[in-house]
Amino acid sequence: MEKVRLNLVGIDGNAYSLLGAFAATAREQGWSDQEIEAVREEATSSNYDHLVRTLVGYTDPPDDDEMETAGFRL
Numbered sequence: 001m002e003k004v005r006l007n008l009v010g011i012d013g014n015a016y017s018l019l020g021a022f023a024a025t026a027r028e029q030g031w032s033d034q035e036i037e038a039v040r041e042e043a044t045s046s047n048y049d050h051l052v053r054t055l056v057g058y059t060d061p062p063d064d065d066e067m068e069t070a071g072f073r074l
Contacts, residue, residue, distance in 0.1 A: 004029055007061040008052075015051055019043065022055055 006025045011017055023036050043054040 001031070001035055002029075003058055003060045004031070005062045006059045008055060008059060009061075015044075015048060018051065018055055022059065 004022060004026045006022060008018065008021075011021050019040055023040065026036050026039070027033075039054065039058050043051040
């Protein structure tokens, strides 16, 4: 399974916001509900630091071209 192209920097640091952004973006990028749920279960199996580290492990920030295409300012 490929990593989700998502820049976690700038997302509200609330655990629910991070998980929601991950799930929505993963779904848009073709991840199945089962794959997303597996990451959510792993991320929430411990503390906040573990949640963030887990999400970082499953994401790669978009490159500059992807950011411009998506309408983000660099």
